[in-house]
Amino acid sequence: MRRLLFLNGIKAFEAAARSGSFAAAGSELNVSAAAISRMVNLLEQRLGVVLFERKANRLALTAAGRAYQSGLTPIFDALSSLTAQIMAPSSMRVLTLGVGPTFAMKWLIPRLADFSTVEPDIEVRITTGGAAVPFGDDWSCGIRLGDGAWPGLVAEPLFAADLVPVCTPRLAATLKRPSDLKGPTLLRVSHAAEDWPLWLKTAGVTRVTARGTEFQYYGHALQAAIDGLGVAMGIRPYIDDDLAAGRLVAPFALTVPKGERWYLVYRSFQAGQRDFTAFRRWIMRAAAQSATRNSQRRDSIKKDATM
Template sequence: MRFANSAAGQLRLPPLSPLPAFEATARLGSMTLAAEELGRTHSAISRQIKALEEALGLELLDRGTAPLGLTAAGKTLYATARMAFEALDSCMGQLRPAQGGETVTLAIGSSFATRWLVPRLPRFYALHPEISLRLTMVGASILEVDDYDLVTSWNRLGYNLPDDQAFHVLGDVSFALVCAPHYRFRLEAGRLLAETQLVGRWPITIQPSYRDHPLVVPIAERTLGFPHIHMCIEAAVGGLGVTLVETRLAQPELADGRLIAPLGVLTVEGGLVAFPHRRREPKAATRKLLAWLKAEAGADQPQSALRYDV
């Protein structure tokens, strides 16, 4: 599609209002995550992207993949839109009056942020009031752009890391199948048998040698999907089914008995990691955040034996 003829020097542009919705969806691989980030509904994001596709006469998203993929045209537009947004962000930062201190952009999964990081942020700001922390909900495509200083993850295998990507170990991770105490299940030959397994939109990725381990793989009659792992946890508390979690994410529920781990936990050494931007040297504020994350994770090592006697 060609846009209306322009006067000399005037740009011929598609509708610009849908571009933030498209950029966020392409970056995060999910309209749901884009809607959360932008404070809109899923349907609003979908309508805006559809309007952009109609204006261009091209499909931008490969809707047959999970997470959402991009067509060739979508990849081209995303790369250009991303550069334009970064240039605008940089320009706006230069125009704003100096506020003092430094901003660190931390890319983090929404469940890990909600369940582990955010409750601990008062301690970080008490130690480092001069640092402003900006959180962005992470998708694997975050590594392809410049919109982060540090990525933290307990699910490192969910990323296709470049060979030259450095990372810092923050601590161990422990995985467990959890359910409500009143949820009916059976144990047979060391396997947990349940009617329903609750899974997040992107299942937890663990080391290949553990992917069929009885401690993390139940035998279930059906599967129910949710956009985020923290929703699976809430559903499990309500007695809807069994779900696989990293125990930090469900620590309050495990501690007070709202959830149980019938088979105990599977601990993976060094599974909690952070990796800095690979194309630039970490700034001082980023190094302070990394040191604080190591201290917090070290003081919060997962429990090694959470059992329930059936």
Template sequence: MRIHSPSLPELHAFATAARLGSFSQAAEELSVTQGAISRAIARLEEHLGIALFAREGRRSVLTRAGADYLQAVGPSMATIESATLAVRTRRSPRQLRLSVPPTLFSHWLIPRLPDFSARHPGIGLTFAPYRRDDALTAPDIDAWIRVGQADWPAGISADYLVGRELVPICRPADLQGPQAIRTPADLLARPLLFHTNYPDNWERWFAAAGCPHGPLQPAADFDQVSLLVQAVMAGLGVAVVQRALVEPELAVGRITVAVPHTVTLDRGYHLCVPVHRAPSPALGSLRAWLLAQAAG
């Protein structure tokens, strides 16, 4: 059977450069040369037949296809990393299997997993495929992270983690010049980008900001936060997103908060665990770590 997947060095170069927005920083983190990173990504792009990155000044940003590919392969890469660490530590790992939404996985959880591995090297993590309609009852899954409010199924204990803070985002350049965004009303003059699954986000944000408006029409809508971010960076308009899902992009200046007004939603990401299962020390350690990460 012909193998269609690329090599792990190529995938690691791609994922690290995507997270850091820089080939040189990726090279430093992976202890290789910048040329090695460039060549690995070039081989991957040739193998896939798509462009994964575009240049914006000195930064390398994911194309839409690159963001889609990262979201698809990220969970599998994390599983391989956890399994390899468990074998290398030569301990009997306490194995946990989790199900996590891809957007939260790639934008919030994966960058934090090295800290968990360092603090709990005896706990092995694997990740189940995400299913939106999951009943949270699969016996082979120890815990789920899901977005919701207080209407969890009977028998599920849920701890809030992140995701209730809603902020408007734009390009840093949109805060400069005579047409700069300064107030909530200024956002109404810009193309509004919507999230397909949460079309009321802009309505909620403007209402909480005390900004009157007429009917809100999307200039475009997207079903993933990563695509919203890419659209904002490309100059298609402004978007309103959960702050926890854009922390990496905010940290490196790819995007910025358009107006410093945060709206608190009644929904967010929760760690969900069936209450009838026997207590698990490994799961207790993961829960404590997740809550500490969320609080920090």
């Protein structure tokens, strides 16, 4: 027989552990902070275990509290997702994807028509995501650039994040070697200040510093490069379609690993849900196809560079 001890207390504890305070948990559950504190105290008494260390300005989980919360949060997430599915109209199949704006614009959206052909009954909803944005409660999955270590999430690699300078064919014709690059023409991305120094160091260029226009997103810098403003640091897979269409070219054969990868991220309970499974199967195949084309393109660039 299943034994559930004081479910309201369990909910109060999980919300407080996840949010870090009784006040935030109370706001989430529409009760007072004092009520949350009382329910957690009663839960601790019934369990015979201390879950929180009460400190002056914050709560700190004990070892038992951390273990309990790490198991409870996925259970409540799964329950929330299941409830949403049951409440949705039977004809509605929705997959919500958290993804950064440049990834959505430069890689995902141009390929969504193919997914719609394969799975016409699934509606994909795209919301702003990225490594700096918390994984949304309503997300089915997300796509993130990083090291793959996101607590509470499964992370499956999609792409290597390789760096390569890109520009218009006209500008590329003036660049015979990396030392021809000039700082004022090197377009920058504010949150990726390490990209140009990493590539230039690997290329053996020591007297060039990127001083070109700075943009908030890679997508803005790449569009500026397409418009002839300068040389942008391209990151795969953002540049795949622009290179294939000839809007941009890579004037040098050298590509440098950024030190991070792109991952499909999701909560473990999603693995058994059919719409997510369909999307996962599709994006894994699409990512593999992109990797094959990139490898062929790199081989072609290297061959042209040696001729």
